[in-house]
Amino acid sequence: MIVETVNLFKRFGDIVALNNLNLHVPKGISGFIGPNGAGKTTTINILAGLVKPTSGSATVLGLDVLSESIEIRRRVRFMQELQPLPGDMTVIKFMRYASMLCDSSIREAVEALKTMGLKNFMERRIKNLSAGMMQRLRLAQALLGNPEIIVLDEPTANLDPIGRLEVLDKIVELNKDMSTNFLISSRIIPELEKIVDWISIINDGKIITEGKVSDLISSDKYNVFKIMSSNNDLLRKIINDYGLECRVEGSSLIIRVKDHWDLYKILSSMSKCRVFIYRIEVLGTRLDEIFRKMVGKNGDTENF
């Protein structure tokens, strides 16, 4: 395991941010997901040495976060969510300082800027960059110094759809070519699902499940369907009458059924009630469905 925490506990005044968190992150690209306030950023801040745990222990690459924090930051790069940047500095100046502080070269800094598509903005002041450009700059500084692990907190925040894809492709490329390991915290689960091998789900400061994405998906016995009908309210009532779970997504309903017999019952009831089906789509089990189920069980977010 490249990151491991044992009974990590953190209290901010009366608020318990982490409640005996036991996180395990193997080599490769790992995802760290959870609802708002679950404790993702606090965990990352503890790993970066910015926040001290109240009790428990955490190691990164086998190094203790309390006593060997400098060595961790030498081998691991952190990108915090919407990390503030020195607005008055130019892009290249910031990168020059960043490379100087992590013993990298200016050539590598320029290369990182090129990779993140900031080559033409090097002389621009950071405060004059768009939110998306700033996010690219944060990612560029995280690439410096050939780190063994890059920890990214919401790396695709503020990026346009093409930018998001580029970032995700870059992560996969770095993992393949340089064997760089990634720990990515994100709320956009479908995006994460495409690239991660391992996932840890956190809620209320605890890990509720973790494991290989393929194992998690195959362990889920439910089938997920997306139905667009002429009367969603009535359809919802029918589904609830059968004791099944559903939720609204746009003009459709997403239903989770254990077997196809459940679906048959719903469809026949719809027919009796003259509710017409416009479209039905088989979604299969997705990571976000597992996440919703896991977090919903704990009563934190809406049911399912």
Next chain:
Amino acid sequence: MKYLGKWWVKMEILKIFRLEYDNTWNSKIVGMFFSILSATYIYSLKRSATILMTDIYAIYLFEALQGYMASSIVLVVFVSYIFSKSISRQISSGLIKTWLGFPIKRKHLLISKFVLGYTLLLIGEIMPIIYSGSIYGFHIGILIVSFAIILKLFFYTSYSMFFCLMIRDVLASFAGSLLSLYIVESFPIFLHTLGFEDIANVVDINNIALGLYKVLNAKKWFETFLETNLWLTLIIYLGVSILLLLLSIQIFRKMDLD
């Protein structure tokens, strides 16, 4: 290996110096600070130049002190401004987390902020003394005033840094540091008005220069040194400054930057 380790520490602090200079200070602020301080000082010298005194060195010391006291007002504003910008603003905006994401020690970051702030402010204070020295000639008085300034500035910077570390709001830390330093400056005057002359003389930081002048001009300098309670003033200000500096480092090392 030990030598290499120390060399690395020095390199790290130098790197942070450059970063800190660009981040908090810059040529505009330095230029403005040096100009305002020199202008205050020179104005003060010109104003007092007509006073006739028989002892040319006493004139020099008197003028230097006048300028140094006048410049204290400017200095307090700058110290509070610099440390509220360098510490409170960086902590409240989260920018400090960006720098601490790199392999640098918190202790080194804070010490760099302190040393850079102290050195630049000190240069700004010493420069006008050199001007006045060039007008009146260089004398032992220059050492006295310089020493007093080094000590006073040490107290100001460590106090302001501690204050700005405690209060994360930029405006509140600036106003609070400014106000409390003025209170510290005015406290001896308040004690004088209440009639506590002895205590007022001991806690008056401005008495250091005058006390030293008396000591150096006295025949029995050691007795004068003890009589003037200069030793007590020195111990109080040096002790408080070192204590505040060490406390700041400890607090910053243990601080949660969430």
